[in-house]
Amino acid sequence: MTQLKLAIISNESGFFQPLNTSQTQTTKPTIQINITESFQTMDGFGASFTDSAAYLLDQVLSNEKRDQVMKELFDAEDGIRLSLIRNPMGASDYARTIYSYNDLEENEVDPEQKYFSIAHDEESIVPLSQQALEINPQLKFMASPWSAPGWMKTTGSMKGGQLLEEFYASYALYFVKYVQAYQEKGIEIFAVTPQNEALYEPFHYPSMLMKAPEQVVFVRDYLKPAFEKAGLSTKIFGYDHNWDRIDYPLELLDNAYDAFDGIAWHWYGGRPISQTRVANIFPDKEIHFTEGSGGEWIPAFEPAFSNLMRTGINILRNGSQSFILWNMALDEKNGPTVPGFGKSTCRGLVTVNQATKDYELTLDYYGLGHFSKYLQDKAVRIDSQSDVEGILTVAFLNPDGSVVAVVFNDNEAAEECRVNLGDDQSIAFTLEAKTAATLLLTV
Structure with missing residues (x-):
């Protein structure tokens, strides 16, 4: 009954x-x-500890309020049981500075990654990730870069440009060292994507154009072999971009089927049916939804909440094993953002007021909670x-x-x-x- x-x-x-x-x-x-x-089978629901989000939660809030909001995010009883975090590998648009894990002076290179370091993340991102894992031991972690270090690229900068082929092997090693460095902190990286929004190349924040043929070669010939050589079981999800270009993931799987574990999607263009269209051709590959942000372009409350619920249901009905929104937290001005970014209109799961040192939970928190709060690990x-x-x-x-x-x-x-x-x-x-x-x- x-x-x-x-x-x-x-x-x-x-x-x-x-x-x-x-x-x-x-x-x-x-x-x-x-x-x-x-x-x-579901892998989880969550958001991202961007540099901005981690700073606000860890350094603006008091220890007491930080611990309180972390429970509201990750605890099954007192919160919404978030179960999957997607951390940027280096700076994204939501960071206080532009940084990678191997920043060098002009004209310097480090193909052997001797100077690789996650010291930046040890300030707030790693401690918050560890705290979240203590609250929810089933928590999984993904990672995505917005850009390779500037010295590896055609622009010599983390803004725009493409990865130089001469550094493909070095960049694969960069990924290996990232996964290993997080392992040493007790944080297993469940999966990575080779590049966030690989077809979008803005020049006012970290970005890197990586066309499908380039991603095929990088992952098939360098990244996957580097993971295997290092004994890493970390999965690789390709594309990591909008629903409106199914030609890109199809090209990846046509030419490097064994190198990719699945395809990652965003919601800033197209429709979620694209997930199913690719899955119908490659049914053995995983589907993951890795980024969608709420913001001022959809006024709160209605239709913003409706959009989140409607789209979330369709994402899951189209086979996704995850549903990840964007910033875990932003401030009262929708920041901080990298210098020169301009006006931000995104919204986090939490709004941290830098003036009052207090926070509030947004409609995105509650909308995501409708999916995440009562789902156990390995729900089907x-x-x-x-x-x-x-x-x-x-x-x-x-x-x-x-x-x-x-x-x-x-x-x-x-x-x-x-x-x-x-x-x-x-x-x-x-x-x-x-x-x-x-x-x-x-x-």
Whole structure:
């Protein structure tokens, strides 16, 4: 018999409120969940400890408030159980300075990576990552570079340009040393991507153009062999860019199938169906969603919360094993950003006010929490179907046998909803317009 353990909702009126439900007899459920039809095994949900986010959480907040917000982020009982962190390898656009792990003077080179060091990360990024791991021991870590060190590139700078082929082997060693350095800190790197947003080359923050043929050669002939030689099991996910260019990941897998473990996606262009289109051709490769930011371009609350819930459900229904937003924290001015970046419009999961030394949790925190809070490690997505237009849903089976269903009413009016797990018992409730609900069920 289906039993409801808990149900919470979030909308413009409030977050994580109790949802009134009832158990009724029904033969025509609005939402049918089938635990016998399974899909991807989840690796996790999370955000990024950018340099900016780590600075705000670790150095602006008091120790007491830092510990409090870390629990709200990573603890299963007192927080939303984030389970996957994507750390930038070096500076991104959200950093106080431009830095890599091997910065040299002009005209100097270090192909053997003798001067490689993660000293910068030891200030706040590593300690916060270690603290997060203590709170959630199942936590996984990914890493993505925005740029190679400037001396390896055509521009001689971390802004723009391409990786010089003469430094492909050295850059592969750079990755190896990064993974090993984090291992020494007790942090296993689950996966890397060769380049963040490889087709985007801005010149006002760290970036590096890496076209598909270049990524094929770098990963197939240098990075994958370097990992194997070092005995590293770290996975490699290619592309790490928007849904609107499926030709790039297809070219990677056509020409270097064995070198890539999967494909990583962002949401700043195209639609999540692209994940499935590539997976239909290469079904054995993993799908990961590695970056999507909320921001002022979608006004809060509505439609920003709706966009997060709608898109998140579609990302997961299109096979992704992860759902990672962008900055873990930003300040009241949407920063800090690298010098010369200009106006920032992004929003973090947490807003840290540098003037008051206090923080608040944003709508992105609560939206992501609807997916992450009740999912256990190795939860599996199962089939869920809605027969009401505008009622979006995704469901998961936890290892302990419980079922988590996330439901979002994307309509302009309240809807009567019923969830059926296949027996003669249904959970019935009313879901207001633009409202998300998470139900924890046992069978």
